[in-house]
Each structure stands twice: as structure tokens, then as C-alpha cells.
Amino acid sequence: MTQTVAVLGTGKIGEALLSGMIRAGWRPADLLVTARRPERAEELRTRYGVEPVTNAEAAKRADTLILTVKPQDMGKLLDELAPHVPAERLVISGAAGIPTAYFEDRLAPNTPVVRVMTNTPALVDEAMSVISAGTHATAEHLLHTEEIFGGVGKTLRVPESQQDAATALSGSGPAYFYYLVEAMTDAGILLGLPRAQAHDLIVQAAIGAAVMLRDSGEHPVKLREAVTSPAGTTINAIRELENHGVRAALIAALEAARDRSRELASGNG
Ligand SMILES: NC(=O)C1=CN([C@@H]2O[C@H](COP(=O)(O)OP(=O)(O)OC[C@H]3O[C@@H](n4cnc5c(N)ncnc54)[C@H](OP(=O)(O)O)[C@@H]3O)[C@@H](O)[C@H]2O)C=CC1
Ligand SMILES: O=C(O)[C@@H]1CCC=N1
Numbered sequence: 001m002t003q004t005v006a007v008l009g010t011g012k013i014g015e016a017l018l019s020g021m022i023r024a025g026w027r028p029a030d031l032l033v034t035a036r037r038p039e040r041a042e043e044l045r046t047r048y049g050v051e052p053v054t055n056a057e058a059a060k061r062a063d064t065l066i067l068t069v070k071p072q073d074m075g076k077l078l079d080e081l082a083p084h085v086p087a088e089r090l091v092i093s094g095a096a097g098i099p100t101a102y103f104e105d106r107l108a109p110n111t112p113v114v115r116v117m118t119n120t121p122a123l124v125d126e127a128m129s130v131i132s133a134g135t136h137a138t139a140e141h142l143l144h145t146e147e148i149f150g151g152v153g154k155t156l157r158v159p160e161s162q163q164d165a166a167t168a169l170s171g172s173g174p175a176y177f178y179y180l181v182e183a184m185t186d187a188g189i190l191l192g193l194p195r196a197q198a199h200d201l202i203v204q205a206a207i208g209a210a211v212m213l214r215d216s217g218e219h220p221v222k223l224r225e226a227v228t229s230p231a232g233t234t235i236n237a238i239r240e241l242e243n244h245g246v247r248a249a250l251i252a253a254l255e256a257a258r259d260r261s262r263e264l265a266s267g268n269g
Contacts, residue, residue: 005148006032006062008055008077009069010044013094016122017066017152022048023125024151032058059084064144068094072269078106087111090141092148094118096167097264100134100160112137114145115163117171118152127153128170132160168257176253181206 005021007014010033022028028049035041041052058065059081069077074095085091087108093100093115100113107113113134118127129149133142146155158166181202188198212223228234241247263269 002030003064003144004030004032004062005064005066006034006053006058007066007068008034008058008081009067009073010035010040011068011070012120013118013122014066014068015044016120016127017068017094017118017149018044018048018050020122020125020127020152021148026151032062034058055080056084059089062089064090064092064148066092066094066148070269071095071097071264071267074098074102075106075267078103082106082108085111090114090137090144092116092145095264096171097164097261098267099163099265100132100137102265102267104134104136110136112141114141115160116145116149117163117167118149119171119174121174122152125152128173129153129155130163130166130170131155131157132163133157134160164258164261167261168254171261172257176250177206 005026007018010018014033018031018033021031031048031050032053033041033044033048033050034053034055035044044050045052053061055077065081065085067074067077074093085107087110089111091103091107091111091113093103093113094117096117098115100115103113104111114137115132115134116129118129121127122129127149129152131142131145131149142157146157149155156166181199184202185195185198188201189195191198193201209223212218213220216223224238228238
């Protein structure tokens with residue numbers, strides 16, 4: 001049977017997922033989208049050939065609803081949806097922080113809910129999507145969720161108690177790497193390189209390091225040791241990173257992101 005999937009609140013993450021689903025072979029005819037602004041709805045229709053509908057219509061027509069509004073907008077969206085979502089609909093939340101119980105409390109009894117934390121590399125089919133089942137979600141619902149998010153990258157099932165940590169690591173993770181690239185490009189400027197060249201050198205170093213981390217099977221410490229020659233250049237840089245507490249700063253930063261995810265649990269932000 002053909003499944004219809006609706007993306008509700010198609011912003012950055014919703015569009016990344018939608019475009020990936022189409023690249024993965026989903027037919028635009030089987031996809032519905034909702035947007036808050038009519039011009040955004042038309043943009044999605046033109047760009048992807050999908051049908052924009054109201055939230056209520058999506059709830060009635062789609063077999064699976066993927067909710068990708070901001071956590072602060074989720075309560076309002078659920079108020080709008082609740083009267084229209086039959087209990088057999090699979091509801092997937094892509095929002096940070098909000099637990100599956102929040103949806104279960106506001107939708108028809110026994111509604112299957114799955115929580116997913118993905119990330120923006122979905123745009124290049126390199127997402128990390130971390131998946132947890134709510135109380136009424138079955139193995140089949142989890143497989144269906146993996147089928148959708150597997151089209152845009154890797155998936156991993158975790159207990160819901162680990163979702164806030166996963167959000168701090170992989171959900172927000174790309175931003176930390178962009179921040180590091182930005183900072184190291186500035187360092188290149190300080191060292192006298194043109195900005196474009198500094199950017200290219202750091203981005204290629206990042207890509208090379210990422211591929212080795214993924215494909216070599218080696219521990220990051222081993223990979224770093226292979227770069228760090230006795231009395232060489234790298235150890236001087238590492239000493240400065242340690243002197244400036246970069247490791248401690250990263251641990252504190254991810255803890256702060258985890259704590260913020262917990263705070264978003266109420267949907268009020
Ligand atoms: N950005 C990221 O890297 C990640 C985000 N997330 C999660 O994904 C969710 C979306 O984030 P992001 O894509 O960045 O945010 P966006 O603001 O880009 O997308 C949310 C979209 O929902 C629309 N919207 C809000 N309320 C409604 C409504 N009632 N009906 C229809 N559309 C509505 C907004 O409309 P309008 O354009 O008018 O504001 C907006 O386009 C969040 O819950 C976030 O926690 C998860 C992982 C990574
Ligand atoms: O910053 C945020 O709240 C969202 C969730 C994870 C990444 N971006």
C-alpha cells in the first residue's frame with residue numbers, strides 16, 4: 001500500500017528531510033507539506049512538486065505526520081491537529097527537547113509517537129538521526145521511521161532518556177564544527193593567508209579528518225598522535241589548546257546544550 005507522508009512546518013529541517021526523501025525515491029505525489037505563510041507553501045510546491053495543505057488536512061490524509069516546527073510552536077500546532085488525527089496515525093516529532101509523552105497527552109489515546117533528532121547534513125544525505133519510540137510505537141513504526149530518515153543519512157535507535165544528550169552531540173553538532181572552521185580560518189588570516197585560501201585549507205583538513213575518523217576504524221587519539229611529531233609543530237598547538245581549556249570548554253558547551261534541550265521539554269521554551 002502506498003504511504004502518504006506529511007511534513008508539518010516545513011522550514012529548514014522539514015525541507016532538508018523533504019528534499020532528501022525525494023532524492024531517495026519518494027514520489028512527490030505521496031508527500032504533503034504544510035507551512036505557516038502562503039508564499040512559503042507556494043515555494044515548496046514550485047521547488048518540489050508537492051502539495052501544500054492545511055495542518056488539519058494533512059492530519060486527515062497522511063498516514064505519517066512529521067512535525068518539524070520549533071519546540072515553542074508545538075503546543076499551538078497540536079491544539080490545531082488534535083481534533084483531526086485518528087489514533088492509527090504515526091506521529092513523528094523532529095523537535096528538540098519535547099518528550100513523546102507530551103504528544104501522547106494531547107492526541108487520541110494510543111497514538112503511536114516516535115521522536116527523532118536529526119541534523120542539517122540531511123541536505124547532503126549525511127544526517128545523523130537518533131530515534132526513540134513512544135509508548136504506543138511498534139517495531140513497524142520504528143522501521144518506517146528508519147526508512148524515512150535512512151534516506152538522508154545514518155539512523156540510530158536510543159532510549160528516549162538519551163535524546164537530550166543526542167541533541168547536544170549530533171543535533172547541534174554541525175554548528176560546533178562550523179564554529180571551529182570559522183575560528184581557524186581567522187587564524188589563517190592572522191598568519192597572513194588570503195581568506196579564501198585559509199578557508200579551503202581548513203575545510204579540506206576537516207573533510208580529510210572526518211573521512212579518516214569514519215573509515216579508518218582508529219581511535220581519535222591514535223589519529224592525532226600520527227600527526228603530532230616529537231618537538232614538532234602540532235604539539236605546540238595542542239599545548240595552547242590545553243592551556244586555554246578547550247577540552248573543558250567543549251564538555252561544558254555540550255552539557256549546556258543538553259540542559260537547554262531538557263528545558264524545552266514543556267514546549268514553552
Ligand atoms: N535547525 C537544526 O539544525 C535542527 C532543528 N531541529 C528541530 O527541528 C525543528 C525545526 O527547526 P528549524 O527547521 O531549524 O526551524 P524553522 O523555523 O526553519 O522551521 C519551522 C517551520 O515551521 C513553520 N511553522 C510554525 N508553526 C507552524 C504551524 N502552526 N503550521 C505550519 N507551519 C508552521 C515555520 O513557519 P515560518 O517560516 O512562518 O516561521 C517554519 O517555516 C525544531 O523543533 C528544532 O528543534 C532538529 C535538529 C536540527
Ligand atoms: O538549536 C536548536 O535548538 C536546534 C536543535 C538541534 C539543532 N538545532
